[in-house]
Amino acid sequence: MTDIKKVAVIGAGVMGASIAAHVANAGVPVVLLDIVAKDNPNRSAIAEGALTKLLKADPAPFMSKAAAKFVTTGNIGDNLDLLADCDWIIEAVVERLDIKQNLYAAVEAIRKPGSIVSSNTSTIPLKALVKGMPARFSKDFIITHFFNPPRYMRLLEVVGGENSRADAIETVTRFADVMLGKSVIFCKDRPGFIANRLGVFWLQTAVVEALDLALDIEEVDAIIGKPMGIPKTGVFGLIDLVGLDLMPHINASLSAALPKDDPFHVVNQPMPLVEKLIAEGYTGRKGKGGFYRINREQGKQKEALDLKTGTFRPVRKPVVEAIEQGGSKLDRLLAHESVHGRYAWQVLSRTLAYAAALVGDATDDVAAIDEAMRLGYNWKYGPFQLIDQIGVEALVTGLNASKFPIPAILRIAEGRPFYRVEDGRRQVLGLDGTYHDLLRPEGVIMLEDIKLKSKPVLKNSSAALWDIGDGVACFEFTSKMNALDPDIIDLLMRSIHLVAKDFKALVIYNEGSNFSVGANLGLALFAANIAAWKDIENLILQGQTAYGMLKYAPFPVVGAPAGMALGGGCEILLHCDAIQAHAETYTGLVEVGVGLIPGWGGNKEMLQRWFTLGRLPKGPMPAISKVFEIISTATVSKSAAEAKELLFLRPTDAITMNRYRLLADAKAKALALVPDYKPPESVTFNLPGPSAATALKMAVDSFFRLGKATAYDVVVSSALADVLSGGDTDITVPTDEKTLLTFEREAFSKLARQPGTLARIEHMLTTGKPLRN
Structure with missing residues (x-):
């Protein structure tokens, strides 16, 4: 397997340019090319302009502006020779087969033997892309479907063809995993692959049913939100974020590519209201609004589209009885005797049935579909995890009552859950009707797996200490939002004494969305309101003492943050011997x-x-x-790279691109510090x-x-x-x-x-x- 030391991206649109930026984030040289600029003496103006936009964009595609030095711009008319020493060439041009194949012919004439070529397409089958191309090209060609924005979206769908080299797929997969921080999902060569095929069906179903039942869009976003583990954007907020104008193109593409009996065709209905919005410039957040808008003439009042009248009105708080009566629990919401309960059931049951139908078609792997939706659409739970919450038997019974076809995998399950834990091992149900161990990629350690097989060494209501093997202990925050409180400080001091006696090193790490949002302000306000000044002073002294003990402990301490590490969460990192930070670490003293x-x-x-x-x-x-x-x-740093520039991280501290690899990397760093360790x-x-x-x-x-x-x-x-x-x-x-x-x-x-x-x-x-x- 060859290493990828240089990459090229052809197509400097928003997606292509952002892919190039993320390769640069990994410290890897990348060539960014586009067509020759018309009526411009600077023939590379398009690619150069894209790079300029990247440096100004928010959210930032670059983790540090210094990464831009790894990008070389040019045009395909004059600079194709820059591809000659590239190991991976990514095509991200317009979704037209003739344009792509003409480009491939030019690339084939210049690329070096063994270099890998991939397309970022999400609509054109791989078979069509390589048709008529030389055998050498077909062997080196795959599809790598990034999600936008590439820096922040961790999913990468990979499709190999009949002739694609296994080692080419392995090389790209390893690079995308370790260097780009991607969770790679292997898909079959089917329209829309996994995430977009299911995601578009889900969105289309949700909109069609909302129009049919004449619901308020605020109600819809409340129902298809927290109760289902879906981001608070819900449905209409997400469409506004992605762009209303993309919906007709994506739907038309899927409609043309999918078999005539695919359930997508049932929900792919004309939507005059959406067409009217697009025609009037309401394309979402990138335009003057979408289903929601800001009315600046009314003092920046947020307004929502009324689906009944097609006019905008002030946003109102949704009144969803099904949720207010305990329906935030999914089974209660789906069973609620109301229009909201009926809506929730119709959308979710059809979406889950469609997900089940993809098993054996888009992929044979249930867990791959769940991962695709968790990382591609930010769902908290994948569709099969949601099925387990509802119950396989309950879903099948409901589908039968609705006269909806029962997908094969639901019949194979025979009422059994899709996931289970057996002897401390996570397992998933396969198409063969048996359970299979869920294996992590080599070099990945997850605390959630360790918890299945062991009990904490120490524990209280806000923190725990775990043995993660090889003489290394892991201190974990478990409070709400990992806010720091007296219990955490107390257990930290107890842990330092125990680690000094029984372990070689300590890692401070957790698998929450954020490392720590800082001290528990609610406790502080309560203490102040009752004039418990002595308690506040004691907490400050206790924290200083604990962090001092951490800094001068007789063993190495490695902090492993991801997400927000604010206030006291930042301070604990400042007292560690070393940091192994996830690339998306946002830290500061606030x-x-x-x-x-x-x-x-x-x-x-x-x-x-x-x-x-x-x-x-x-x-x-x-x-x-x-x-x-x-x-x-x-x-607050906007990345771990920027945290280094601010010296929240030292120049010697390390960065992990893949969130799943953070604990293993931190443990390795801690063990590397053990020989001849001396406190500062x-x-x-x-x-x-x-x-x-x-x-x-x-x-x-x-x-x-x-x-x-x-x-x-x-x-x-x-x-x-x-x-x-x-x-x-x-x-x-x-x-x-x-x-x-x-x-x-x-x-x-x-x-x-x-x-x-x-x-x-x-x-x-x-x-x-x-x-x-």
């Missing part, structure tokens, strides 16, 4: 947003990093000013004292006068300035960590008593947004 400053050592750790690792002019003020800027503006030495700081604090406060005051900072921003930033400058000290007098922690603790406790801080905390808990007081 305490100023709730009227506080970091209280668990984050200030001193950031000072130490910028003094020792920051490439700044000499002297204390550049480092202090930089840390002040980062903390006072509650800066304590540090001292030479801080300027009041003169530095005055300079920082003057800068904040100027922002206040310009209207860029609020009155309470000045209060909080002033407290931060005093801590970072070392209090009432002199640059010739060393300030040790203990003293700096005391300043931090005193400033935190003082701010916690202020009405302005309490107002910010309450507002954050109520709205999820910072208060600008």
